[in-house]
Amino acid sequence: MPEIIIRTFAPQEWKNYKDLRLRALADSPDAFGSTLAEEEKRSDSAWKSRLAGDDSALNYPLGAEVDGEQIGLAWGRIKESDPDLANLYQMWVAPSHRGLGVGEMLLKRVIAWAVEKDALVLELGVTVRDSSAMGLYTRLGFEPVGETEPLRPGSAFFCQSMRLKLQHK
Numbered sequence: 001m002p003e004i005i006i007r008t009f010a011p012q013e014w015k016n017y018k019d020l021r022l023r024a025l026a027d028s029p030d031a032f033g034s035t036l037a038e039e040e041k042r043s044d045s046a047w048k049s050r051l052a053g054d055d056s057a058l059n060y061p062l063g064a065e066v067d068g069e070q071i072g073l074a075w076g077r078i079k080e081s082d083p084d085l086a087n088l089y090q091m092w093v094a095p096s097h098r099g100l101g102v103g104e105m106l107l108k109r110v111i112a113w114a115v116e117k118d119a120l121v122l123e124l125g126v127t128v129r130d131s132s133a134m135g136l137y138t139r140l141g142f143e144p145v146g147e148t149e150p151l152r153p154g155s156a157f158f159c160q161s162m163r164l165k166l167q168h169k
Contacts, residue, residue, distance in 0.1 A: 002066045004097075006105050009061040011052040018047045020063060020070045024092035030157050031092065031127050060113045064093070064102050071097040074106040076113050076122075086114035086166075088124040091133065103136050111140070115166050122166060127151060128158045137162050 009017045025036040042050075053059040057079045064072030075090040088110050093102045114122045126133055128148050142162040151157040 004071075004100070004102055004105060005065050006062060006072075006109050007065075009051055009063050011048070014044075014048045014051040016070060017051050017061060017063070017073075018042075020073050021090065023070075023094070024073055024090065027095060028092060030151065030155070031133070032090070033125070033152050033159070035152070058117060060110060062106055062109055064097075064106055066097065070094075072102045072106055074110055076110040078114070078117055078119055083118065084120040086110075086117065086119035086122045088122060091124070098132065103133070104140070107136065107140060111164065111166065115168060118168070120166055122164045123161060125159045125161050128160045137164075140164065 022036060022039060025032055025034065025039055029036060051061060057077050060076035062072075062074045062076070063070055072093040073090050074088060074092075076086055076088060078086045088107070091103065091106065093106075111122060122142075123145070124137065124142065126137060128134075142164045145161045145163045148158040148160050151159045
């Protein structure tokens, strides 16, 4: 099996990030709060700005690749106004590479980053259904928090917030 590489996106790689994000939305439209149509409307400068981290937060945009092919995505984020709370967004693995542990590799990197940044908890939202994503989060210790909410306006799917208490040495 080829080596899976997990690494951060550099700001100049915004086109690669954009392509991967749009692939994720096209493949798994009911896994995200945003839609493909919404994201396709973003200008190139908005994509550049997102990856450059031009906001008041710590961002950790990760990509997974095999032989130069982008196969996965995850985004860690900590708002400066709430440094105890880290969030995970945009978690996705290409169908061709599911079941190989890529999601777990991405998630563990975000967890390690959040611990390194001294966050106390890592939160995420997951579509409520029996899925490999829900299984992964539960297996790594995430627990449901609060009530489910609509994934987005007009969606028939619901989202569950989950939280992991981070272990510091």
